[in-house]
Protein backbone atom coordinates (compact mmCIF):
# COMPACT_ATOMS: atom_id res chain seq x y z
CA UNK A 311 0.00 0.00 0.00
CA UNK A 312 1.03 3.53 -0.79
CA UNK A 313 1.79 5.92 2.09
CA UNK A 314 0.12 9.35 2.00
CA UNK A 315 1.95 10.63 5.05
CA UNK A 316 5.37 9.54 6.18
CA UNK A 317 7.01 10.71 9.36
CA UNK A 318 10.67 9.89 9.88
CA UNK A 319 12.54 10.24 13.12
CA UNK A 320 10.65 13.35 14.26
CA UNK A 321 11.88 14.98 17.49
CA UNK A 322 11.07 18.02 19.56
CA UNK A 323 12.67 19.28 22.75
CA UNK A 324 11.25 22.29 24.56
CA UNK A 325 13.96 24.37 26.21
CA UNK A 326 12.86 26.00 29.45
CA UNK A 327 14.73 28.67 31.32
CA UNK A 328 16.22 27.43 34.57
CA UNK A 329 14.53 24.05 34.41
CA UNK A 330 15.42 20.82 32.63
CA UNK A 331 14.38 20.59 28.97
CA UNK A 332 11.23 18.66 28.06
CA UNK A 333 11.81 16.02 25.42
CA UNK A 334 8.23 16.02 24.17
CA UNK A 335 8.74 13.86 21.08
CA UNK A 336 11.75 11.63 20.44
CA UNK A 337 12.48 9.91 17.15
CA UNK A 338 8.93 9.13 16.07
CA UNK A 339 8.56 7.37 12.71
CA UNK A 340 5.44 5.97 11.07
CA UNK A 341 3.52 5.89 7.81
CA UNK A 342 -0.14 6.61 7.23
CA UNK A 343 -1.34 4.45 4.35
CA UNK A 344 -3.87 5.38 1.72
CA UNK A 345 -7.44 5.02 2.96
CA UNK A 346 -6.26 3.91 6.36
CA UNK A 347 -7.32 5.07 9.79
CA UNK A 348 -4.30 5.08 12.08
CA UNK A 349 -4.84 5.58 15.79
CA UNK A 350 -2.29 7.04 18.18
CA UNK A 351 -2.98 6.54 21.85
CA UNK A 352 -1.02 7.79 24.80
CA UNK A 353 -1.59 9.35 28.17
CA UNK A 354 -1.79 13.06 28.79
CA UNK A 355 1.60 14.67 28.23
CA UNK A 356 2.95 11.87 26.07
CA UNK A 357 3.55 14.29 23.22
CA UNK A 358 0.58 13.60 20.92
CA UNK A 359 -0.37 17.23 20.34
CA UNK A 360 3.28 18.19 19.90
CA UNK A 361 3.60 15.46 17.28
CA UNK A 362 0.58 16.53 15.22
CA UNK A 363 1.50 20.20 15.52
CA UNK A 364 4.84 19.34 13.96
CA UNK A 365 3.16 17.32 11.22
CA UNK A 366 0.82 20.21 10.39
CA UNK A 367 3.80 22.58 10.62
CA UNK A 368 2.19 24.72 13.29
CA UNK A 369 5.33 23.91 15.26
CA UNK A 370 8.88 23.58 13.92
CA UNK A 371 10.50 20.20 14.45
CA UNK A 372 14.04 19.93 15.79
CA UNK A 373 14.91 16.91 13.76
CA UNK A 374 13.37 14.48 11.30
CA UNK A 375 11.36 14.57 8.12
CA UNK A 376 7.70 14.85 7.10
CA UNK A 377 6.57 13.63 3.67
CA UNK A 378 3.06 14.41 2.47
CA UNK A 379 2.13 12.53 -0.70
CA UNK A 380 5.85 12.03 -1.28
CA UNK A 381 6.63 15.74 -0.94
CA UNK A 382 8.97 16.92 1.79
CA UNK A 383 7.20 19.59 3.84
CA UNK A 384 9.54 19.52 6.85
CA UNK A 385 10.68 23.10 6.22
CA UNK A 386 7.85 24.26 3.96
CA UNK A 387 6.76 27.88 4.39
CA UNK A 388 4.43 30.39 2.78
CA UNK A 389 2.86 29.32 -0.49
CA UNK A 390 4.36 25.84 -0.36
CA UNK A 391 2.79 25.27 3.04
CA UNK A 392 -0.58 26.62 1.90
CA UNK A 393 -0.45 24.08 -0.92
CA UNK A 394 0.16 21.36 1.67
CA UNK A 395 -2.89 22.47 3.66
CA UNK A 396 -5.07 21.66 0.67
CA UNK A 397 -4.07 18.03 1.20
CA UNK A 398 -3.95 17.94 4.99
CA UNK A 399 -6.47 19.25 7.50
CA UNK A 400 -6.88 18.99 11.24
CA UNK A 401 -9.78 18.87 13.70
CA UNK A 402 -8.83 20.49 16.96
CA UNK A 403 -9.25 19.22 20.50
CA UNK A 404 -11.62 21.98 21.65
CA UNK A 405 -14.15 22.76 18.93
CA UNK A 406 -15.48 26.04 20.33
CA UNK A 407 -12.03 27.59 20.59
CA UNK A 408 -11.09 26.62 17.05
CA UNK A 409 -13.61 29.06 15.56
CA UNK A 410 -13.03 32.82 15.54
CA UNK A 411 -15.39 34.14 18.25
CA UNK A 412 -16.26 37.17 16.08
CA UNK A 413 -17.13 35.26 12.94
CA UNK A 414 -19.91 32.87 12.06
CA UNK A 415 -19.42 29.14 11.65
CA UNK A 416 -20.25 29.48 7.95
CA UNK A 417 -17.49 32.03 7.58
CA UNK A 418 -15.01 29.64 9.18
CA UNK A 419 -16.13 26.68 7.09
CA UNK A 420 -15.89 28.63 3.85
CA UNK A 421 -12.57 30.28 4.63
CA UNK A 422 -10.34 27.71 2.94
CA UNK A 423 -12.59 27.76 -0.12
CA UNK A 424 -12.47 31.54 -0.35
CA UNK A 425 -8.70 31.45 0.12
CA UNK A 426 -8.42 29.06 -2.80
CA UNK A 427 -10.24 31.58 -4.98
CA UNK A 428 -13.79 30.22 -5.10
CA UNK A 429 -16.55 32.75 -5.82
CA UNK A 430 -18.74 33.87 -2.89
CA UNK A 431 -21.96 32.32 -4.21
CA UNK A 432 -20.31 28.97 -4.76
CA UNK A 433 -18.74 29.09 -1.30
CA UNK A 434 -22.15 29.63 0.26
CA UNK A 435 -23.60 26.69 -1.61
CA UNK A 436 -20.68 24.40 -0.75
CA UNK A 437 -20.87 25.45 2.91
CA UNK A 438 -24.55 24.49 3.02
CA UNK A 439 -23.72 21.11 1.46
CA UNK A 440 -20.90 20.50 3.94
CA UNK A 441 -23.16 21.34 6.89
CA UNK A 442 -25.72 18.88 5.57
CA UNK A 443 -23.06 16.18 5.17
CA UNK A 444 -22.06 16.71 8.78
CA UNK A 445 -25.61 16.47 10.05
CA UNK A 446 -26.40 20.15 10.57
CA UNK A 447 -28.99 22.35 8.85
CA UNK A 448 -27.64 25.17 6.71
CA UNK A 449 -29.06 27.66 9.23
CA UNK A 450 -25.99 26.95 11.34
CA UNK A 451 -23.86 28.84 8.85
CA UNK A 452 -25.12 32.11 10.34
CA UNK A 453 -24.51 31.18 13.97
CA UNK A 454 -21.61 32.22 16.14
CA UNK A 455 -19.45 29.66 17.99
CA UNK A 456 -20.95 30.61 21.35
CA UNK A 457 -24.45 30.03 20.01
CA UNK A 458 -24.07 26.28 19.40
CA UNK A 459 -23.44 23.25 21.58
CA UNK A 460 -20.08 21.47 21.76
CA UNK A 461 -21.26 18.62 19.56
CA UNK A 462 -22.71 20.94 16.93
CA UNK A 463 -19.53 22.98 16.97
CA UNK A 464 -17.44 19.84 16.42
CA UNK A 465 -19.64 18.89 13.47
CA UNK A 466 -19.01 22.35 12.03
CA UNK A 467 -15.28 21.84 12.66
CA UNK A 468 -15.43 18.57 10.72
CA UNK A 469 -17.26 20.37 7.91
CA UNK A 470 -14.51 22.98 7.87
CA UNK A 471 -11.77 20.34 7.74
CA UNK A 472 -13.49 18.57 4.83
CA UNK A 473 -14.21 21.75 2.88
CA UNK A 474 -11.27 21.54 0.48
CA UNK A 475 -11.43 17.76 0.27
CA UNK A 476 -8.11 16.85 1.93
CA UNK A 477 -6.53 13.43 1.54
CA UNK A 478 -5.22 13.44 5.12
CA UNK A 479 -7.40 14.30 8.09
CA UNK A 480 -5.82 14.62 11.53
CA UNK A 481 -8.10 14.42 14.55
CA UNK A 482 -6.34 15.57 17.71
CA UNK A 483 -8.60 14.15 20.40
CA UNK A 484 -11.55 15.32 18.37
CA UNK A 485 -14.00 13.75 20.78
CA UNK A 486 -12.35 14.31 24.17
CA UNK A 487 -14.16 17.54 24.94
CA UNK A 488 -17.56 15.96 24.31
CA UNK A 489 -19.72 13.77 26.49
CA UNK A 490 -20.08 10.08 25.75
CA UNK A 491 -23.25 10.06 23.64
CA UNK A 492 -22.08 12.98 21.51
CA UNK A 493 -18.71 11.22 21.20
CA UNK A 494 -20.48 8.25 19.61
CA UNK A 495 -22.42 10.51 17.23
CA UNK A 496 -19.22 12.17 16.06
CA UNK A 497 -17.57 8.77 15.59
CA UNK A 498 -20.55 7.63 13.51
CA UNK A 499 -20.21 10.73 11.40
CA UNK A 500 -16.49 10.09 10.87
CA UNK A 501 -17.27 6.46 10.03
CA UNK A 502 -19.85 7.51 7.44
CA UNK A 503 -17.34 9.88 5.90
CA UNK A 504 -14.78 7.10 5.66
CA UNK A 505 -17.26 4.82 3.96
CA UNK A 506 -18.19 7.62 1.54
CA UNK A 507 -14.65 8.71 0.68
CA UNK A 508 -13.10 5.24 0.78
CA UNK A 509 -9.45 5.44 -0.29
CA UNK A 510 -9.41 9.16 -0.91
CA UNK A 511 -9.37 9.94 2.82
CA UNK A 512 -6.81 8.77 5.36
CA UNK A 513 -7.26 9.60 9.00
CA UNK A 514 -4.74 10.05 11.79
CA UNK A 515 -6.82 9.60 14.92
CA UNK A 516 -5.25 10.85 18.14
CA UNK A 517 -6.95 9.66 21.25
CA UNK A 518 -6.31 8.59 24.80
CA UNK A 519 -9.17 6.12 24.95
CA UNK A 520 -8.18 2.67 23.75
CA UNK A 521 -11.79 1.56 23.44
CA UNK A 522 -12.53 4.27 20.86
CA UNK A 523 -9.41 3.36 18.95
CA UNK A 524 -10.43 -0.29 18.86
CA UNK A 525 -13.84 0.69 17.55
CA UNK A 526 -12.60 3.07 14.89
CA UNK A 527 -9.03 2.39 13.76
CA UNK A 528 -7.34 -0.08 11.39
CA UNK A 529 -4.00 0.14 13.12
CA UNK A 530 -2.75 1.69 16.34
CA UNK A 531 0.46 3.19 17.66
CA UNK A 532 1.02 3.47 21.38
CA UNK A 533 2.94 6.54 22.46
CA UNK A 534 4.66 6.84 25.81
CA UNK A 535 6.88 9.68 26.97
CA UNK A 536 7.46 10.97 23.46
CA UNK A 537 8.28 7.60 21.90
CA UNK A 538 6.29 5.01 20.03
CA UNK A 539 6.49 1.91 22.15
CA UNK A 540 4.11 -0.41 20.35
CA UNK A 541 2.41 -0.81 17.00
CA UNK A 542 -0.15 -3.23 15.65
CA UNK A 543 -3.79 -4.05 14.97
CA UNK A 544 -5.98 -2.70 17.79
CA UNK A 545 -7.32 -6.16 18.65
CA UNK A 546 -3.82 -7.66 18.78
CA UNK A 547 -2.48 -4.84 20.91
CA UNK A 548 -5.34 -5.19 23.34
CA UNK A 549 -5.12 -8.98 23.50
CA UNK A 550 -1.37 -9.24 23.92
CA UNK A 551 0.27 -5.96 24.87
CA UNK A 552 4.05 -6.10 24.85
CA UNK A 553 4.90 -2.86 26.63
CA UNK A 554 4.11 -2.47 30.35
CA UNK A 555 2.51 0.92 29.68
CA UNK A 556 0.08 -0.59 27.18
CA UNK A 557 -0.72 -3.28 29.74
CA UNK A 558 -1.56 -0.62 32.31
CA UNK A 559 -3.65 1.33 29.79
CA UNK A 560 -5.71 -1.77 29.06
CA UNK A 561 -6.02 -2.74 32.71
CA UNK A 562 -7.37 0.69 33.48
CA UNK A 563 -10.41 0.26 31.22
CA UNK A 564 -11.15 -3.42 31.81
CA UNK B 565 -34.77 21.26 55.80
CA UNK B 566 -35.90 23.68 53.20
CA UNK B 567 -33.79 22.78 50.19
CA UNK B 568 -35.35 25.39 47.97
CA UNK B 569 -33.40 28.15 49.65
CA UNK B 570 -30.14 26.80 48.28
CA UNK B 571 -31.52 26.15 44.82
CA UNK B 572 -29.33 28.19 42.45
CA UNK B 573 -32.30 28.89 40.19
CA UNK B 574 -33.93 30.68 43.09
CA UNK B 575 -31.00 32.97 43.73
CA UNK B 576 -30.52 33.47 40.02
CA UNK B 577 -33.66 35.46 39.59
CA UNK B 578 -32.99 38.61 41.62
CA UNK B 579 -29.52 39.04 40.04
CA UNK B 580 -30.85 38.95 36.51
CA UNK B 581 -33.09 41.96 36.79
CA UNK B 582 -30.62 44.54 38.14
CA UNK B 583 -28.29 43.49 35.34
CA UNK B 584 -30.97 44.18 32.80
CA UNK B 585 -31.66 47.56 34.30
CA UNK B 586 -27.95 48.31 34.38
CA UNK B 587 -27.63 47.33 30.76
CA UNK B 588 -30.43 49.67 29.80
CA UNK B 589 -28.97 52.61 31.70
CA UNK B 590 -25.60 51.95 30.10
CA UNK B 591 -27.24 52.06 26.71
CA UNK B 592 -29.08 55.32 27.41
CA UNK B 593 -25.88 56.83 28.78
CA UNK B 594 -24.08 55.69 25.66
CA UNK B 595 -26.64 57.33 23.39
CA UNK B 596 -26.69 60.50 25.48
CA UNK B 597 -22.94 61.04 25.58
CA UNK B 598 -22.49 59.97 21.96
CA UNK B 599 -24.99 62.65 20.98
CA UNK B 600 -23.20 65.27 23.08
CA UNK B 601 -19.84 64.31 21.59
CA UNK B 602 -21.36 64.39 18.11
CA UNK B 603 -22.73 67.86 18.85
CA UNK B 604 -19.28 69.05 19.89
CA UNK B 605 -17.78 67.54 16.76
CA UNK B 606 -20.38 69.12 14.47
CA UNK B 607 -19.92 72.41 16.29
CA UNK B 608 -16.20 72.39 15.62
CA UNK B 609 -16.75 71.28 12.03
CA UNK B 610 -19.09 74.18 11.30
CA UNK B 611 -17.39 76.65 13.62
CA UNK B 612 -17.10 79.28 10.88
CA UNK B 613 -20.82 79.26 10.24
CA UNK B 614 -21.71 79.11 13.94
CA UNK B 615 -19.54 81.96 15.19
CA UNK B 616 -21.61 85.16 15.41
CA UNK B 617 -18.58 87.40 14.74
CA UNK B 618 -15.23 87.03 13.04
CA UNK B 619 -13.04 85.58 15.85
CA UNK B 620 -10.03 87.59 14.67
CA UNK B 621 -11.79 90.94 14.17
CA UNK B 622 -10.37 93.47 16.63
CA UNK B 623 -12.44 96.32 18.01
CA UNK B 624 -10.28 98.21 20.47
CA UNK B 625 -13.06 100.65 21.35
CA UNK B 626 -15.02 97.70 22.79
CA UNK B 627 -12.12 95.86 24.50
CA UNK B 628 -12.62 93.83 27.70
CA UNK B 629 -16.39 94.31 27.56
CA UNK B 630 -18.32 92.26 30.10
CA UNK B 631 -20.82 89.66 28.82
CA UNK B 632 -23.86 91.34 27.31
CA UNK B 633 -26.60 90.59 24.84
CA UNK B 634 -24.39 91.53 21.89
CA UNK B 635 -21.37 89.60 23.19
CA UNK B 636 -22.67 86.68 25.23
CA UNK B 637 -19.26 85.81 26.68
CA UNK B 638 -17.81 89.32 26.54
CA UNK B 639 -14.79 90.47 24.54
CA UNK B 640 -11.06 90.09 25.09
CA UNK B 641 -8.34 92.71 25.38
CA UNK B 642 -8.48 93.47 21.65
CA UNK B 643 -12.26 93.58 21.61
CA UNK B 644 -12.62 90.21 19.85
CA UNK B 645 -15.87 88.39 20.58
CA UNK B 646 -15.14 85.61 23.11
CA UNK B 647 -18.02 83.36 22.06
CA UNK B 648 -16.76 83.37 18.47
CA UNK B 649 -13.23 82.70 19.63
CA UNK B 650 -14.31 79.80 21.83
CA UNK B 651 -16.29 78.30 18.94
CA UNK B 652 -13.41 78.83 16.53
CA UNK B 653 -11.00 77.37 19.10
CA UNK B 654 -12.96 74.13 19.17
CA UNK B 655 -11.53 73.26 15.79
CA UNK B 656 -7.93 73.46 16.94
CA UNK B 657 -8.66 71.74 20.24
CA UNK B 658 -11.05 68.98 19.23
CA UNK B 659 -9.71 68.11 15.79
CA UNK B 660 -6.08 68.14 16.84
CA UNK B 661 -6.97 65.91 19.76
CA UNK B 662 -8.94 63.41 17.67
CA UNK B 663 -6.19 63.29 15.08
CA UNK B 664 -3.60 62.85 17.82
CA UNK B 665 -5.48 60.00 19.50
CA UNK B 666 -6.17 58.27 16.16
CA UNK B 667 -2.51 58.45 15.19
CA UNK B 668 -1.09 57.21 18.50
CA UNK B 669 -3.68 54.44 18.77
CA UNK B 670 -2.92 53.23 15.25
CA UNK B 671 0.85 53.51 15.57
CA UNK B 672 0.96 52.00 19.06
CA UNK B 673 -1.25 49.11 17.98
CA UNK B 674 0.91 48.35 14.95
CA UNK B 675 4.05 48.37 17.07
CA UNK B 676 2.43 46.26 19.78
CA UNK B 677 1.08 43.64 17.41
CA UNK B 678 4.44 43.47 15.66
CA UNK B 679 6.25 42.94 18.99
CA UNK B 680 3.78 40.41 20.34
CA UNK B 681 3.64 38.42 17.13
CA UNK B 682 7.33 38.28 16.31
CA UNK B 683 8.89 38.32 19.75
CA UNK B 684 12.67 38.04 19.81
CA UNK B 685 15.09 40.97 19.57
CA UNK B 686 12.84 43.59 17.99
CA UNK B 687 10.30 42.98 20.74
CA UNK B 688 12.86 43.41 23.51
CA UNK B 689 14.27 46.59 22.02
CA UNK B 690 10.93 48.25 21.31
CA UNK B 691 9.55 47.37 24.72
CA UNK B 692 12.64 48.81 26.47
CA UNK B 693 12.12 52.00 24.47
CA UNK B 694 8.49 52.14 25.52
CA UNK B 695 9.59 51.58 29.14
CA UNK B 696 11.72 54.70 28.92
CA UNK B 697 8.75 56.73 27.72
CA UNK B 698 6.45 55.25 30.33
CA UNK B 699 8.94 55.96 33.12
CA UNK B 700 8.70 59.74 32.65
CA UNK B 701 5.72 61.81 33.68
CA UNK B 702 4.04 62.39 30.32
CA UNK B 703 3.46 66.12 30.29
CA UNK B 704 6.95 66.97 31.52
CA UNK B 705 8.44 64.91 28.73
CA UNK B 706 6.08 66.43 26.19
CA UNK B 707 7.16 69.89 27.37
CA UNK B 708 10.78 68.97 26.81
CA UNK B 709 10.07 67.58 23.33
CA UNK B 710 7.83 70.51 22.35
CA UNK B 711 10.51 72.87 23.67
CA UNK B 712 13.13 71.21 21.49
CA UNK B 713 10.81 71.25 18.46
CA UNK B 714 10.03 74.88 19.15
CA UNK B 715 6.34 75.29 19.90
CA UNK B 716 3.40 75.59 17.52
CA UNK B 717 0.28 73.44 17.48
CA UNK B 718 1.76 70.93 15.05
CA UNK B 719 4.84 70.41 17.16
CA UNK B 720 2.75 70.07 20.32
CA UNK B 721 0.77 67.31 18.62
CA UNK B 722 3.99 65.61 17.51
CA UNK B 723 5.45 65.88 21.02
CA UNK B 724 2.36 64.33 22.60
CA UNK B 725 2.27 61.61 19.95
CA UNK B 726 5.90 60.74 20.60
CA UNK B 727 5.33 60.19 24.28
CA UNK B 728 1.86 58.59 24.19
CA UNK B 729 2.14 55.61 21.82
CA UNK B 730 3.73 53.19 24.37
CA UNK B 731 0.47 52.72 26.26
CA UNK B 732 -1.22 51.40 23.13
CA UNK B 733 1.80 49.31 22.18
CA UNK B 734 1.65 47.65 25.63
CA UNK B 735 -2.04 46.83 25.36
CA UNK B 736 -1.79 45.56 21.79
CA UNK B 737 1.25 43.48 22.67
CA UNK B 738 -0.30 41.78 25.67
CA UNK B 739 -3.53 41.15 23.76
CA UNK B 740 -1.56 39.68 20.87
CA UNK B 741 0.41 37.43 23.21
CA UNK B 742 -2.82 36.23 24.80
CA UNK B 743 -4.39 35.38 21.44
CA UNK B 744 -1.32 34.17 19.59
CA UNK B 745 -1.52 30.51 20.58
CA UNK B 746 -5.28 30.22 20.37
CA UNK B 747 -6.76 27.46 18.27
CA UNK B 748 -8.76 29.70 15.97
CA UNK B 749 -5.60 31.36 14.65
CA UNK B 750 -4.09 27.93 14.00
CA UNK B 751 -7.29 26.89 12.25
CA UNK B 752 -7.05 30.02 10.09
CA UNK B 753 -3.52 29.06 9.12
CA UNK B 754 -4.71 25.59 8.15
CA UNK B 755 -7.46 27.22 6.08
CA UNK B 756 -4.70 28.69 3.95
CA UNK B 757 -4.51 32.22 5.31
CA UNK B 758 -1.20 34.01 5.02
CA UNK B 759 0.24 35.62 8.15
CA UNK B 760 -0.97 38.99 6.92
CA UNK B 761 -4.51 37.67 6.43
CA UNK B 762 -4.50 36.07 9.86
CA UNK B 763 -3.49 39.35 11.46
CA UNK B 764 -6.02 41.47 9.59
CA UNK B 765 -8.99 39.13 9.49
CA UNK B 766 -8.72 37.32 12.80
CA UNK B 767 -6.26 38.75 15.31
CA UNK B 768 -7.01 42.42 14.79
CA UNK B 769 -10.81 42.36 15.25
CA UNK B 770 -10.31 40.29 18.39
CA UNK B 771 -7.92 42.73 20.10
CA UNK B 772 -9.62 45.93 18.97
CA UNK B 773 -12.04 46.27 21.91
CA UNK B 774 -9.64 47.23 24.73
CA UNK B 775 -7.67 49.51 22.39
CA UNK B 776 -10.79 51.37 21.34
CA UNK B 777 -11.87 51.85 24.94
CA UNK B 778 -8.43 53.18 25.91
CA UNK B 779 -8.52 55.56 22.97
CA UNK B 780 -11.92 56.91 23.98
CA UNK B 781 -10.75 57.46 27.55
CA UNK B 782 -7.62 59.14 26.22
CA UNK B 783 -9.42 61.83 24.23
CA UNK B 784 -10.16 63.90 27.33
CA UNK B 785 -6.64 63.55 28.71
CA UNK B 786 -5.04 64.45 25.41
CA UNK B 787 -7.31 67.46 24.98
CA UNK B 788 -6.24 68.69 28.38
CA UNK B 789 -2.54 68.06 27.75
CA UNK B 790 -2.70 69.79 24.39
CA UNK B 791 -4.34 72.81 26.02
CA UNK B 792 -1.80 72.68 28.82
CA UNK B 793 1.05 72.82 26.32
CA UNK B 794 -0.63 75.73 24.59
CA UNK B 795 -1.18 77.43 27.94
CA UNK B 796 2.52 77.09 28.64
CA UNK B 797 3.27 78.66 25.28
CA UNK B 798 4.53 75.41 23.74
CA UNK B 799 1.47 74.73 21.59
CA UNK B 800 -0.81 76.95 19.56
CA UNK B 801 0.28 80.58 19.69
CA UNK B 802 -1.75 83.74 19.71
CA UNK B 803 -3.55 85.04 17.73
CA UNK B 804 -4.69 81.49 16.78
CA UNK B 805 -7.87 80.73 18.69
CA UNK B 806 -7.07 77.73 20.85
CA UNK B 807 -8.51 77.28 24.31
CA UNK B 808 -5.25 76.73 26.17
CA UNK B 809 -3.45 79.64 24.60
CA UNK B 810 -6.54 81.86 25.03
CA UNK B 811 -6.51 81.16 28.75
CA UNK B 812 -2.81 81.81 28.98
CA UNK B 813 -3.18 85.03 27.03
CA UNK B 814 -5.81 86.32 29.43
CA UNK B 815 -4.42 85.21 32.73
CA UNK B 816 -3.04 88.67 33.54
CA UNK B 817 -6.58 90.03 33.30
CA UNK B 818 -7.98 87.38 35.64
CA UNK B 819 -8.89 89.89 38.38
CA UNK B 820 -10.31 92.65 36.17
CA UNK B 821 -12.01 90.68 33.34
CA UNK B 822 -12.37 87.09 34.53
CA UNK B 823 -14.73 86.11 31.66
CA UNK B 824 -11.83 86.10 29.19
CA UNK B 825 -10.19 83.20 31.07
CA UNK B 826 -13.45 81.71 32.17
CA UNK B 827 -14.93 81.10 28.68
CA UNK B 828 -12.19 78.90 27.22
CA UNK B 829 -11.71 77.23 30.62
CA UNK B 830 -15.36 76.23 30.66
CA UNK B 831 -15.05 74.97 27.09
CA UNK B 832 -12.09 72.75 28.06
CA UNK B 833 -13.86 71.55 31.17
CA UNK B 834 -17.07 70.64 29.33
CA UNK B 835 -15.50 68.89 26.37
CA UNK B 836 -12.99 66.96 28.48
CA UNK B 837 -15.85 65.86 30.72
CA UNK B 838 -18.05 64.80 27.81
CA UNK B 839 -15.32 62.74 26.16
CA UNK B 840 -14.26 61.18 29.47
CA UNK B 841 -17.80 60.18 30.33
CA UNK B 842 -18.28 58.81 26.84
CA UNK B 843 -15.11 56.76 27.23
CA UNK B 844 -16.29 55.48 30.61
CA UNK B 845 -19.63 54.52 29.16
CA UNK B 846 -18.07 52.70 26.22
CA UNK B 847 -15.88 50.79 28.64
CA UNK B 848 -18.92 49.78 30.66
CA UNK B 849 -20.73 48.83 27.50
CA UNK B 850 -17.84 46.75 26.17
CA UNK B 851 -17.44 44.94 29.50
CA UNK B 852 -18.80 41.44 28.88
CA UNK B 853 -20.20 41.34 32.40
CA UNK B 854 -22.64 44.08 31.49
CA UNK B 855 -23.67 42.17 28.38
CA UNK B 856 -26.29 39.40 28.32
Ligand SMILES: Nc1ncnc2c1ncn2[C@@H]1O[C@H](COP(=O)(O)OP(=O)(O)OP(=O)(O)O)[C@@H](O)[C@H]1O
Nearest residue numbers: 324332334352353354355356357358359360361518
Ligand atom coordinates in the same frame (compact mmCIF):
# COMPACT_ATOMS: atom_id res chain seq x y z
N1 LIG C 1 5.28 25.08 24.46
C1 LIG C 1 5.74 24.18 25.34
N2 LIG C 1 6.78 24.50 26.16
C2 LIG C 1 7.25 23.61 27.03
N3 LIG C 1 6.78 22.36 27.19
C3 LIG C 1 5.76 21.96 26.40
C4 LIG C 1 5.18 22.86 25.44
N4 LIG C 1 4.17 22.20 24.82
C5 LIG C 1 4.13 20.97 25.35
N5 LIG C 1 5.08 20.82 26.31
C6 LIG C 1 5.36 19.60 27.09
O1 LIG C 1 5.53 18.55 26.18
C7 LIG C 1 4.93 17.36 26.66
C8 LIG C 1 3.96 16.83 25.63
O2 LIG C 1 2.85 17.68 25.53
P1 LIG C 1 1.62 17.42 24.55
O3 LIG C 1 0.74 18.59 24.61
O4 LIG C 1 2.18 17.03 23.23
O5 LIG C 1 0.92 16.17 25.23
P2 LIG C 1 -0.41 15.42 24.80
O6 LIG C 1 -0.04 14.01 24.60
O7 LIG C 1 -1.05 16.11 23.67
O8 LIG C 1 -1.29 15.53 26.10
P3 LIG C 1 -2.89 15.69 26.23
O9 LIG C 1 -3.46 14.32 26.09
O10 LIG C 1 -3.08 16.22 27.61
O11 LIG C 1 -3.34 16.64 25.19
C9 LIG C 1 4.28 17.72 27.97
O12 LIG C 1 5.13 17.30 29.01
C10 LIG C 1 4.18 19.21 27.95
O13 LIG C 1 4.31 19.73 29.24
Ligand SMILES: [Mg+2]
Nearest residue numbers: 358359403483
Ligand atom coordinates in the same frame (compact mmCIF):
# COMPACT_ATOMS: atom_id res chain seq x y z
MG1 LIG D 1 -3.03 17.07 23.38
